Amino acid sequence: MPRQDVLSSAKTANRNEFYTQYEDIEKEVNAYVDFNPDVFRDKVILLPCDDPEWSNFTKYFAANFERFGIKKLVSTSYAKGWANVHQLSLFETASPIYDERLHEQHGRKYVLERDVDGSGRIDHKDLEFEYLEGDGDFRSAEVTKLRDEADFIITNPPFNTLFSEFFSWVIESGKQFLFIASINSITYKDVFPYLKENKMWLGTGMGRWISGFIVPSDYELYGTEARVENGKRIVATNSCLWYTNIDHGKRHEPLQLMTMADNLKYNKTLIKRLEKKFGDSTKYPKYENYDAIEVPFTEAIPSDYDGIMGVPVSFLDKYNPEQFEIVWTTDRGGDGRLEGIKLPHTRFDAPVVKGEGQYKRILIRRKKGYCCE
Numbered sequence: 610m611p612r613q614d615v616l617s618s619a620k621t622a623n624r625n626e627f628y629t630q631y632e633d634i635e636k637e638v639n640a641y642v643d644f645n646p647d648v649f650r651d652k653v654i655l656l657p658c659d660d661p662e663w664s665n666f667t668k669y670f671a672a673n674f675e676r677f678g679i680k681k682l683v684s685t686s687y688a689k690g691w692a693n694v695h696q697l698s699l700f701e702t703a704s705p706i707y708d709e710r711l712h713e714q715h716g717r718k719y720v721l722e723r724d725v726d727g728s729g730r731i732d733h734k735d736l737e738f739e740y741l742e743g744d745g746d747f748r749s750a751e752v753t754k755l756r757d758e759a760d761f762i763i764t765n766p767p768f769n770t771l772f773s774e775f776f777s778w779v780i781e782s783g784k785q786f787l788f789i790a791s792i793n794s795i796t797y798k799d800v801f802p803y804l805k806e807n808k809m810w811l812g813t814g815m816g817r818w819i820s821g822f823i824v825p826s827d828y829e830l831y832g833t834e835a836r837v838e839n840g841k842r843i844v845a846t847n848s849c850l851w852y853t854n855i856d857h858g859k860r861h862e863p864l865q866l867m868t869m870a871d872n873l874k875y876n877k878t879l880i881k882r883l884e885k886k887f888g889d890s891t892k893y894p895k896y897e898n899y900d901a902i903e904v905p906f907t908e909a910i911p912s913d914y915d916g917i918m919g920v921p922v923s924f925l926d927k928y929n930p931e932q933f934e935i936v937w938t939t940d941r942g943g944d945g946r947l948e949g950i951k952l953p954h955t956r957f958d959a960p961v962v963k964g965e966g967q968y969k970r971i972l973i974r975r976k977k978g979y980c981c982e
């Protein structure tokens with residue numbers, strides 16, 4: 610199965626059980642703590658759609674509870690999830706309140722707040738377990754209440770059609786967040802405006818930055834994108850990213866760019882691409898339906914062009930809001946929001962060069978007076 614298809618297959622097969630690897634969580638969260646060592650100090654963190662037996666989010670934050678100065682960690686799991694149906698959590702079975710009948714119907718809640726075992730430190734051994742009244746659905750009143758009591762919502766949520774609901778659930782809370790989503794969601798109608806307005810941004814990497822997900826034992830492994838590592842079955846999707854509204858250093862780093870003239874003279878990859886695709890490497894092509902130029906890859910963005918530029922969605926991985934502004938995306942070109950920069954066209958929603966629709970693009974413009982190019 611081609612790698613791009615692993616997640617779509619998860620979607621069609623309603624397979625939500627892709628568990629995040631510890632090192633991927635560590636790598637991502639470290640970037641926020643590097644940027645602001647006190648980011649989680651005295652804060653309440655909710656990890657919904659989670660499970661300490663299977664998921665590494667709870668393990669990671671429990672291991673770093675004291676170092677980060679976290680006030681309270683709350684993790685909830687979903688009764689109907691794969692892990693809950695097929696596995697009994699040691700946290701649950703070792704608890705005096707463990708009840709076999711409740712296991713099937715009820716979500717679980719784990720709270721880390723105090724040194725329960727008197728060891729002198731707070732860690733995963735101090736997680737306190739209880740059953741939720743309902744099944745642990747993030748949309749339930751009780752999990753929503755936990756959301757409202759938290760400062761941060763952090764997770765890898767279900768991959769299926771629940772994404773939009775999860776997204777709205779997080780956004781409407783007004784809380785800080787960090788969660789995994791598919792790259793495709795960038796241009797979703799309900800998602801893109803938040804990126805454009807810098808109310809949300811990408812985490813510190815996308816695609817291969819997330820090295821793979823652990824899948825349950827009954828998950829069929831396909832092709833070179835799947836492997837077994839230390840007994841864990843792992844699929845690498847190359848199609849995920851982190852969304853967040855927590856600040857990190859990478860988004861303030863300037864993209865180092867050449868002028869348009871230098872690109873057209875020295876950027877061999879650009880010259881080759883323009884020649885091959887458009888038969889002319891002496892200029893950046895202008896779209897026929899938008900007043901913008903086509904820039905086929907991020908490194909080819911000219912540093913001195915003041916107009917609108919169409920860049921691949923992967924640009925967002927390098928997007929510095931002090932250096933560029935996002936104008937819109939061509940993926941939504943048909944909904945009228947491109948008015949003013951859109952010329953009449955009927956054949957394509959995509960940006961058009963030489964009569965041919967191109968890939969969907971993010972339309973950007975450099976910010977005047979940016980100092981650090």
Ligand SMILES: C[S@@+](CC[C@H](N)C(=O)[O-])C[C@H]1O[C@@H](n2cnc3c(N)ncnc32)[C@H](O)[C@@H]1O
Binds near residue numbers: 663691747
């Ligand atoms: C992609 S998995 C990620 C699990 C874990 N957060 C991790 O990253 O390792 C999504 C989890 O959401 C759970 N889930 C599915 N539907 C849910 C719902 N309506 N409410 C809460 N959790 C749900 C699944 O059972 C699954 O455990």
